[in-house]
Amino acid sequence: MTGYVVRRVLLIIPTLLAVFTITFFLMHATPGSPWDETGRPLPINVVETLNEKYGLDKPIWEQYGIFLWGIVTQGDLGESYIRQGQNVRDVLIDRFPVSLQLGLYAMGFALIFGIILGVIGSIKPNSLLDNFTTFLSVIGISTPNYVAATLMVILFAVWLNWLPTGGWDGALSNRVIIPVIALGLGPMAIIARYTRSSVLESLSQEYVRTARSKGLSERRVFISHVLPNALISVITVAGIGLVDVVTGSFFVESILNIPGIGRYFVTSVTARDYPVIIGTTLLYATLVIIMNLVIDLAYTVLDPRIRYN
Amino acid sequence: MENQQKILTSHKETVISIEESLPIYRSQSKQMLRRFAKNRASVISAIFIFLLAITAIFAPLTAPSGYDEVDFAAITQPPSAEHLFGTDALGRDVLSRLIYGARVSLMVSIMAQLVIVLIGVPVGIISGYSGGWVDIVIQRIVDTLYAFPSLLFIIIVMTYLQGTLQESEGVIATALSALNESTGGLLGVLIALGLVFWLTVSRIVRGEVLSIKEKEFVLAARAIGGTHRHLMFRHILPNVMAPVLVAVTFGIPNVIMLEAGLSYLGLGTRPPVPSWGLMIAEGVRNFRSFPHLLIAPGLTLSLTLLAFNYLGDGIREALDPSMRGK
Numbered sequence: 001m002t003g004y005v006v007r008r009v010l011l012i013i014p015t016l017l018a019v020f021t022i023t024f025f026l027m028h029a030t031p032g033s034p035w036d037e038t039g040r041p042l043p044i045n046v047v048e049t050l051n052e053k054y055g056l057d058k059p060i061w062e063q064y065g066i067f068l069w070g071i072v073t074q075g076d077l078g079e080s081y082i083r084q085g086q087n088v089r090d091v092l093i094d095r096f097p098v099s100l101q102l103g104l105y106a107m108g109f110a111l112i113f114g115i116i117l118g119v120i121g122s123i124k125p126n127s128l129l130d131n132f133t134t135f136l137s138v139i140g141i142s143t144p145n146y147v148a149a150t151l152m153v154i155l156f157a158v159w160l161n162w163l164p165t166g167g168w169d170g171a172l173s174n175r176v177i178i179p180v181i182a183l184g185l186g187p188m189a190i191i192a193r194y195t196r197s198s199v200l201e202s203l204s205q206e207y208v209r210t211a212r213s214k215g216l217s218e219r220r221v222f223i224s225h226v227l228p229n230a231l232i233s234v235i236t237v238a239g240i241g242l243v244d245v246v247t248g249s250f251f252v253e254s255i256l257n258i259p260g261i262g263r264y265f266v267t268s269v270t271a272r273d274y275p276v277i278i279g280t281t282l283l284y285a286t287l288v289i290i291m292n293l294v295i296d297l298a299y300t301v302l303d304p305r306i307r308y309n
Numbered sequence: 310m311e312n313q314q315k316i317l318t319s320h321k322e323t324v325i326s327i328e329e330s331l332p333i334y335r336s337q338s339k340q341m342l343r344r345f346a347k348n349r350a351s352v353i354s355a356i357f358i359f360l361l362a363i364t365a366i367f368a369p370l371t372a373p374s375g376y377d378e379v380d381f382a383a384i385t386q387p388p389s390a391e392h393l394f395g396t397d398a399l400g401r402d403v404l405s406r407l408i409y410g411a412r413v414s415l416m417v418s419i420m421a422q423l424v425i426v427l428i429g430v431p432v433g434i435i436s437g438y439s440g441g442w443v444d445i446v447i448q449r450i451v452d453t454l455y456a457f458p459s460l461l462f463i464i465i466v467m468t469y470l471q472g473t474l475q476e477s478e479g480v481i482a483t484a485l486s487a488l489n490e491s492t493g494g495l496l497g498v499l500i501a502l503g504l505v506f507w508l509t510v511s512r513i514v515r516g517e518v519l520s521i522k523e524k525e526f527v528l529a530a531r532a533i534g535g536t537h538r539h540l541m542f543r544h545i546l547p548n549v550m551a552p553v554l555v556a557v558t559f560g561i562p563n564v565i566m567l568e569a570g571l572s573y574l575g576l577g578t579r580p581p582v583p584s585w586g587l588m589i590a591e592g593v594r595n596f597r598s599f600p601h602l603l604i605a606p607g608l609t610l611s612l613t614l615l616a617f618n619y620l621g622d623g624i625r626e627a628l629d630p631s632m633r634g635k
Contacts, residue, residue, distance in 0.1 A: 014453075015452070015453050015456045016456075018453045018456075019453070019456055019457060022457075023465060026465055026466065026469050027465065027469075029469060029473070030468055030469040030472040030473065031472040031473060138615055138618050138619065139611075139615065141562075141614070141618055142562065142611050142612075142614035142615040142618055143611050143614075144566045144569065144570060144610065144611075144614075146570060146573055146589065146593075147589065147607045147610065147611060150589075150592075150593050150596060150603060150607070151603075151607065153596075154596055154597075154600060154603070158596075158597055243458070247458040247459075247460055247461065248460050250460075250574070251570050251573065251574065254574065255593065265461065265464075266464070266574055266576070269464050269465065269468055269576075270468070270575075270576070277465065280461065281457070281458065281461050281462075281465070284458035284461055285456045285457060285458060287458075288455070288456050288457075288458055289456050292455075292456075
């Protein structure tokens with residue numbers, strides 16, 4: 001087990017290196033330069049000065065080496081080309097918590113309501129109630145978060161005037177309600193479906209018969225035998241969902257004017273802001289890798305039958 | 310003698326009674342169709358998708374007007390008899406744009422799935438069938454690509470492709486870039502989507518192959534001297550297609566949603582080629598004064614996604630009855 005964890009952790013390094021290398025060369029192979037998007041063409045000598053300032057006049061391998069060396073030795077991601085004087089690492093540190101908080105809230109919402117919907121659906125399979133909860137979850141899967149967000153803004157902010165139309169005021173203001181629901185709807189639907197099917201599967205297992213034959217009440221059987229086993233597979237889905245929600249929040253962030261990482265990334269890709277693109281990609285890749293590791297380890301803790309070598 | 314006769318007749322009787330009690334034999338595909346037909350939501354969804362596809366394919370005939378036909382006398386009109394879904398800020402008929410937009414959405418999703426299957430299935434089969442170091446190398450690559458946050462990777466690949474397609478020279482490249490240009494940047498979008506999402510399909514296929522290659526019929530085919538290629542593509546491939554079909558059906562709404570999202574951010578198709586995402590983006594900008602500009606494309610998109618999800622459920626249950634209700 002310890003060996004497995006050590007190996008997985010050590011694998012993070014070559015994986016991140018590969019992510020960095022692919023992103024770096026893909027960005028530099030794309031025709032155009034960071035100075036194309038400034039409105040009108042810059043004079044040649046200005047472009048040359050800019051290239052020199054940011055080291056873009058050096059051979060590509062040297063640029064690659066310098067960039068990599070900066071990351072490895074100082075964790076330095078460089079300076080944004082477009083917003084001059086802004087250190088990319090500082091911006092990420094500033095903005096990432098916003099995206100992360102949104103993601104965590106959305107997943108909390110998705111877990112609570114998804115599990116409730118799934119359990120309701122599993123009480124009487126194929127009944128009217130079950131079909132209704134299934135319908136709700138299909139709606140959740142079929143509504144893109146940008147559509148959900150805008151519809152909610154129209155309904156709750158413009159017509160009913162209950163909530164603000166957007167912005168960010170920290171995690172405890174009512175501004176988070178619309179983005180959290182919009183982001184959480186999809187994962188909620190998926191969690192509901194998984195919960196329903198794994199509760200049904202778990203109900204037909206032998207340990208449930210044993211528990212019943214011990215004379216436990218149905219409620220007791222459900223809470224301490226059926227649900228914990230059913231929720232193991234839900235954990236994986238939730239873990240993957242968290243990554244999707246955090247990395248996929250830029251639609252919602254841009255509609256609702258939330259200062260997270262998503263919007264920042266999109267504008268930097270079209271503007272060829274290499275340091276920002278690479279910084280964001282590395283940050284999200286780290287998140288994906290760590291979440292995948294956590295999910296795999298959570299499995300062994302929750303289900304002692306699974307062992308890794 | 311008499312006794313023997315008795316045994317014979319009784320034997321005959323049993324045979325007859327067994328035959329009578331046997332269910333009427335149906336071919337496997339007929340059984341699947343019957344199972345599919347029992348699922349009402351899936352059948353309705355299939356009909357909806359069929360009608361949508363027909364309408365989109367024959368868009369010049371079915372749409373009331375062209376997608377870029379401007380009528381300055383009728384700007385941002387609410388739905389009326391003349392313009393069923395109203396008109397947009399340039400006086401273009403919203404229904405016609407939705408129909409042409411369906412072409413974009415359906416084409417992107419089907420082409421992207423084609424790219425996904427063409428990469429994912431062979432890689433999965435080769436990886437699972439070969440085992441050993443081939444499998445290890447392929448799986449390492451797949452794991453590394455999995456670490457890429459998929460949306461960011463799609464955006465990076467897409468900017469690269471669109472830039473390269475515009476500037477490259479040569480016969481094939483020119484043809485490709487002309488195709489890309491005439492579809493408003495669609496080609497770049499679907500290649501990018503395909504290049505990122507083949508991973509999941511290849512994993513599904515590999516898992517299936519690992520169990521199928523140990524089955525008796527594969528062993529039998531090998532025993533009579535089948536080559537590796539023959540085994541992989543004649544015996545194993547047909548048996549992994551069912552889960553692939555399910556993955557493809559569920560993948561289609563995902564791609565439609567992503568394409569619309571990318572167009573929404575201005576990274577997908579470029580105007581004037583209409584895409585549902587572009588229309589939603591235009592609708593969002595003006596939703597306070599003209600809600601119909603957002604509601605029409607938003608609902609169309611959601612209904613289509615709903616239909617594909619129900620269709621996917623139906624296909625999965627039809628192929629594998631043990632998955633019923635999961």
